[in-house]
Amino acid sequence: MGSDPYSSLPVRAETIPGAARFLSAGRGITMPEPGRLAATHWITSVEEGRKIVQELAALKVDVVKIWVDIRGGKYQKLTPDMYGPIIEEAHKAGLRVAAHIFDLEDGKGLIRARVDALAHGVRDKDIDQEMIDLFRKNPQLVLIPNLPARGVKEDLSWLKPALSEAEWNKLEAANTERAQEQFFYGIQARNLARLYGAGALIALGTDGNRPWGPHDEMADMVHAGMSAMAVIVAATRNSAQFLRLADAGTLEAGKSADFIVLDANPLEEIGNTRRISAVWLRGVQVDRSAYPR
Numbered sequence: 441m442g443s444d445p446y447s448s449l450p451v452r453a454e455t456i457p458g459a460a461r462f463l464s465a466g467r468g469i470t471m472p473e474p475g476r477l478a479a480t481h482w483i484t485s486v487e488e489g490r491k492i493v494q495e496l497a498a499l500k501v502d503v504v505k506i507w508v509d510i511r512g513g514k515y516q517k518l519t520p521d522m523y524g525p526i527i528e529e530a531h532k533a534g535l536r537v538a539a540h541i542f543d544l545e546d547g548k549g550l551i552r553a554r555v556d557a558l559a560h561g562v563r564d565k566d567i568d569q570e571m572i573d574l575f576r577k578n579p580q581l582v583l584i585p586n587l588p589a590r591g592v593k594e595d596l597s598w599l600k601p602a603l604s605e606a607e608w609n610k611l612e613a614a615n616t617e618r619a620q621e622q623f624f625y626g627i628q629a630r631n632l633a634r635l636y637g638a639g640a641l642i643a644l645g646t647d648g649n650r651p652w653g654p655h656d657e658m659a660d661m662v663h664a665g666m667s668a669m670a671v672i673v674a675a676t677r678n679s680a681q682f683l684r685l686a687d688a689g690t691l692e693a694g695k696s697a698d699f700i701v702l703d704a705n706p707l708e709e710i711g712n713t714r715r716i717s718a719v720w721l722r723g724v725q726v727d728r729s730a731y732p733r
Contacts, residue, residue, distance in 0.1 A: 458726055463502040463683055465538070469493075469526060470507035471516045480507065483518075489526040497533035502683065504530045505559070507540045508550060517546070524553045536682075538584070548574060557582040557682065559645060561631045563624060575640045582682050584645035585632050587660040591621025598714055599652065625660075633665030642666070643682050644675035655714050662710045669707060697723040 455461075469492055472482040481492045496504055506526060508518050518526075523539070527550075530537045536556035541547050544562045551558075551574045561583060562571070575581060593615050600608050636642060644661075646653035654675065661671045680689025687696045699720050704712035719726040 455722075457724075458721065460721070461685070465503045465505040466496045466499055466501035468505035468507060468540075469518070471518055473511070473515045475514075483522070486522055486525045489522055490529045493526055493529040493533065493535070497530075497535060501535070503556075504535050504537045505540065506537060508546045509540055509542045520549045520553060523550065523555075527553050527555055544568070544571060547571065551575070551578055551581060554578075555581070557584055557643075559584045560586045560647070561628045561635070563628055566627060567631045567634060572634060572638045575635055575638060579639075579641065581641065582678070583632075583635055583640050583642050585628065585642065585657070585661060585664075586645050586647040587628050587632070587657060587664065588625050588647075589618075589621050589656075590625045590660060590663065591618035591623075593617055629660075629664035632661065636664075636666050636670065641678060642670070642674045643679040644671075645679075652714070655711070658713055659710050668710045671710060672706060 468480040469483060469489060470480050472484065473480075481488075483489045483492065493504060504526070506518060506523055508523060510517050527537045531554065538557040538559045539550045539555045540559050541550065541562065542560070543564045544567060547558055547562050547567075548571060558581070575583075596611060596615060599611065603611065632642075642661075644654060644657060646657050650656070658671050658675060661674070662668055666674075677689040687694070688698055689695075691697075691699060697720055700713075700716050701718040701720070702712055703715040703717045706712040719728060
């Protein structure tokens with residue numbers, strides 16, 4: 441299988457009938473976080489950071505991810521004198537860098553250091569004019585909002601047919617009004633609305649492993665103030681461009697025929713993205729009969 445430790449993964453750079461493409465950031469980079477799983481690379485020096493980027497480049501990862509977050513005061517975070525060289529080294533290797541952030545000032549520092557994407561919007565406070573100006577000066581910078589839950593009770597009945605009774609009851613038990621979540625969603629929603637209004641380049645991403653996560657994220661982005669069309673463009677064209685998938689993201693001659701057929705118009709109600717009639721992947725309709733509806 442070669443020296444690439446990721447080459448043992450059958451989904452890496454492989455076209456599997458009926459399956460989506462798989463791209464990887466490999467292991468991310470952050471300061472030591474004792475008590476957490478060591479899934480990321482823990483570094484304490486610039487030299488370590490540069491070396492890890494070189495290792496990731498040799499593995500042919502698609503993007504480098506870094507964390508700049510004290511995680512509620514529990515850990516130290518990468519400082520500008522550490523993440524700056526990491527970004528520089530990644531760019532030398534032709535790789536983009538996506539940064540997990542929380543605080544406004546960290547977001548500004550990362551943009552000045554030429555980061556390529558912010559994974560999460562600013563979450564500690566409402567952004568200021570300086571942040572908006574930084575986005576305007578860097579039109580290729582991508583914002584991936586990764587909005588949190590709104591903290592309100594929702595109608596989840598559309599999920600019930602696909603869940604066992606125990607799974608449904610567990611989901612409904614957690615489906616309550618949650619004031620703290622409403623507060624944090626409000627900060628990020630306002631920040632997203634301001635950057636959207638300023639013309640920031642926005643893509644779609646989620647911060648969890650729920651199969652329906654993208655549908656929730658699209659609905660939350662519309663609720664925050666984006667138009668339904670802008671959200672659909674973020675989820676398709678903009679996301680494909682960020683991932684450098686030249687043959688995906690839009691329906692055009694010569695591109696891969698990857699699309700879904702809906703039973704209702706998502707421009708009228710973004711929740712209609714859940715009303716899926718058919719899925720087409722690389723020009724072939726996916727047999728969904730084996731999957732729960």
